[in-house]
Amino acid sequence: MNNIKPDHQLIIEGAGCASCVGKIEGALKGTNGVVSAEMNFADRTVQVTGTVKTEELIKAVESIGYNAKPIDDSSEIDTLDEKEAADWKYYKKLIRDTFIALSLGVPLMIYGIVVGEMTVETNLERMSWLVVGILTFGVMYFSGKHFYVGAWKSFKNHSANMDTLIALGTGTAWIYSIAFVLAPDAVPLMARHVYFEATAMIIGLINLGLALELKARGKTSEAIKRLIGLQTKTATVVRDSKEVQIGIEQVLLNDVVKVKPGGKIPVDGIVLEGHTSIDESMLTGEPMPVEKAKEDEVVAGTLNKSGMILFRATRVGKDTALAQIINMVKRAQNSKPPIGRLADVISAYFVPVVMIISILSALAWLNFGPEPAIAFAIVSATTVLIIACPCALGLATPMSVMVGVGKAAEAGVLIRNGEALQTASKITSMILDKTGTITEGTPKVTNIVLAKATDEKEVLQLAASLESGSEHPLAQAIVESALDQDIELLKIESFNAITGFGVEATCNNKTLLFGNDKLMKIKGIDLTGFVGKAQSLAKEAKTPMYFAVNGELAAIIAVADPIKSDSISSIKRLQTNGIRVIMLTGDNKDTAAAVAKKAGISEFFAEVLPEDKANKVKELQDSGETVGMTGDGINDAPALALADVGFAIGTGTDVAIESADITLMRGSLHGLADAIAVSKATLRNIKQNLFGAFVYNVAGIPFAAGILYPFFGILLSPVIAGAAMAFSSLTVVSNANRLRLFKAKEH
């Protein structure tokens, strides 16, 4: 074996027998440019060396009836490790640069404070300062080269950035100082003050600031690191009755994957064999382990706690829920809420404006300042350039969004983008869909009140047979109830679903009708004597439905959907935070009123047809409310899309809810309150950052220009400005990091 990394690694799909190996290797070897092709049948991978395009290799494999795809062997974990190694290397470089610069800058500054004026009067002083000037140039080259190169490249590119300010500031101070060291007579004696210490100190401090910022930045992405860290690198799959340990990127769809107790689920799948409990808290925030048995879904990144399971891979690679969550969080972390736009506009013009202010400041000192005017002009121009910090302004919003979105993800709340984050903080009204949102969404038959019919089982058999064609959760409750009692379902014909009303069909020459009172009225079914019974069932928070056979009421079937255990406390949490909570349901008024009362909601809309849900959102918006809508993301898609913020309650870890701005990965409505709390905390943090950055620049620049001098005789030193610049962006990042400590409180 040699250690040469193959030029291409492909995974082959459809290779079912060992004889395929020869065919596939042959086809690949026959491709122009291929030097060698070796297939490992156990893991279905093939290693190809040679000068050839991957696409041509795939074509060659496809031409003999198999599928191939390239293996991306750089997993997210590897990429993260590489990034951390690169960041560490850069950090060490910045610290080294800081050390070099401060080794010269600090003694010079102490000399200035202790000995006094750093002037050039005698020849000895001239020679000494010349040596210091050369040493400072060394510092500029070794520790500050990146600033000057960056500034020059930006300049050539007609753009300006932080490097421009640092290079101009330190460059001006050094050139001015070295100029009169070389030609002392060019400036008056009292203006011969050298600023080498300022140049060295500024370079040192800004490098130190960058290093500390780099460290602090690392913390802002902890949440995404944690999510990426949930992925495993390997998986055990059963192929040809043998267990093989393979890289996670080599797991194919429909592979049978084995996970032992204590192991992580490598890809998404459906359990084939075994029974276990799985800890999904890392994705959903739900602390209780979930029981899993045959036919249940398992999700990559979660932890198998108790039993060994075999499952069939249904989503692999970039399609797993975890990969999608990581992708979504990454995208959201980099998107900007509208509040950051002003800072973006300012950032775009900032540096050239500061350059202009610096020139105007120097001119003001030259024209109106006391002697030595030129020295004052140089100090003020340099200080203005150095104190201005476009980075603090530019970092203010993204750093907070990064931490806030990550924090939300830790609580099982996926925020689609910065705009959703910002709007969520302003929600005044929250509409909650009843079924599946406030309630469990798994209704059960509670009562069968017979009318014309005489046999409960026969009623249930006919009703369940009719409802077997419907996908409505209430219909499923009736079917399940029949199946639980081992009642055989009959064949139905002419099934017709009347949206918002019910269903009709024929069965054994009987006309069946099942639905609400409106449907019965339309169809002319006499409900005399049974409306009251239905109402009293509804007042117990049950949903009564009428069942008619051959034009006569046969029975009332009542179904109840229990309220989730924590719905009441989470709704109270929303209300305590000043949010108007409104329930929306297609159910009748009496049932809606009973459920709303139980859940602690005073406002509700009942008997709302699915298509009217969006209209209710619009009505509230028109009355000036910022509306959040929470639903299951499928039936409520139009309403979710229209709401200012659409919250989808995910079923487990289903994140493919396109219509939602925010996805709650656990069923609890506490996720909703968490999402709003995180968004409020993030927005507050952004505002603090923006305020700090604006005030710093708006106040700092006039101070640097010397606005205090005429009144108090104070002129800021460029060294102080350098320290302020270095630490202003660090302050922004550190403030954003405070968000990591945020904890949403469940009352």
Place this chain on the structure above:
Amino acid sequence: MLINLLGLVLIALIVWWFWLYKPNKTIVQNREVLIEVKDGVYSPSSIQVSASQPVTLKFMRKDQSPCAETILIPSLDISEQLKLNEITQITLLNLSPGEHEFHCQMQMYRGVLKVI
């Protein structure tokens, strides 16, 4: 007097160089363009593409600074992490005519994609 005049000329030059001057655009010929991310600039930073064809922007990040790490194209809702010393590809389909700015998180790295 001379120094004031010099200062005003400098200000005029700054305004012209950074805001008024329109740099030459790199016209994408074969549907892809390599953009180097180094020393605070995207090279090239001004790119012109045709609306009728897909284009792949290949970002080669050579700058260790975290500023260079993220590329954002806000008008197209795109954000990508750029790996150090590797090419990160962004393929754009169905672009409509107009200008799309791309930049780093702090807007220190800036570029523009003009679609005609």
